[in-house]
Amino acid sequence: MVIVKLENPKPFHILDFARSVYLPPNMVSNIEEHGKMETQSEGSEHNSMRKNKTQDQEDIDEEEINLNWNTYKSIRDLKTVGIQVVANKTDEWNWSNISFTSKWFNGELRLPIFLFNDVTPYFFRNLVAYEMCSDVHYNYECCSFFSFMDSLVDNADDVKELRSAGVFQNLLGSDKELAKLFNDLGDDLPTKMYCNNSYTNAVAYSKKYILIKLQIEKHYTNKWKTWLAQAYNTHFNTPWAMIAFLAALLALVLTFIQTWFAINPSK
Template sequence: MVWWRIDTSFVGIQSVTPYFFRNLIAYEMCPDFRNNFECCCYLYFMDCLIDDAEDVKELRSSGVIQNLLQRDEEVAKFFNDIGHDLPAKMCNQIYTTDAAPISKTYIQVRRQIQQHYSSRWRTFLAETRSTYFSSPWSLLAFLAALLGLILAVLQTWYTIHSPTN
């Protein structure tokens, strides 16, 4: 009996990767092989995370995947193509499948990512940072203006409430 283990902390995408993963999927679908469909679940999870080249760029910069192909668009196309061929389907984050069970851990991680992504406070902070504080000089100027405003308020308060001699 052969046991396959996919190291999900690092996936290098290169030209032979589609063939490798398609063979793993076919091997998992064999009726004589008892498994938990880890490869199908992992590929479906990555398909859920990756829609376009920007998603690949984000995952690559975080160290989740390594792109050994020429362009990030090719990696996005790979995961989107292989996601359509998987036997597992999930609709509206509800656990339904055709042949392979989707791991509850992947569903939980996907929900946490979606909650993080849709947080209004984080979105506001990210937009503010990218719009107004994109350079260190703008942050320094803002802090200097804030310090000047605080000193002016303190001076005014001290002038109004100063003890008269």
């Protein structure tokens, strides 16, 4: 059973209610706390960005934010270095139920379960439009989430991998259509997650997704772990390959024992 906890019992709009369901309480921005984001001229844009930083932004090193996020592109790229996607089946569901664990030579990316249908594209686009509306003063949490998912979903093959992992339940149509939805949502969103240059001062980002990206980046660039993962996927990706390896290893051990006794016969 899915349990949804709402800290704001009186949402003033249906999309405001949706945000309180899809985002955890600590990510839902308080309007009075953040205040109104004033439009600044291009010359004072940098000062405006510094003024509107949240505490999450201040906790992250600027050098880490400015990393090249294009080292990998998609779920398929992560799979080649041993990073597997797992459906995060928790009682309390929200978009932020995302975690990454780096193991000995593989990694595990946990994502919440999603159900997509014919209404989903319109609903997601309305959420984006709502956050970008000048009359509400959120910190673009949904926009940051869509940017994060767009970095993972590049084409239909990525959607297929997510379906196989139980993360996506696609009633929308083909995998290609669902991939296009995330690609379209991820274009030109007001987020500073993957691009340090923007033509709007609304460049907020979520610490949650930044930290996940940094963890994946660290694992992805670890040559030892990626080499082991690639070797495993190449030579032990099927039960028959594993059996052949064990048989060859056993033959090698038996040959060594036979040679040993031939050189050192028992008296």
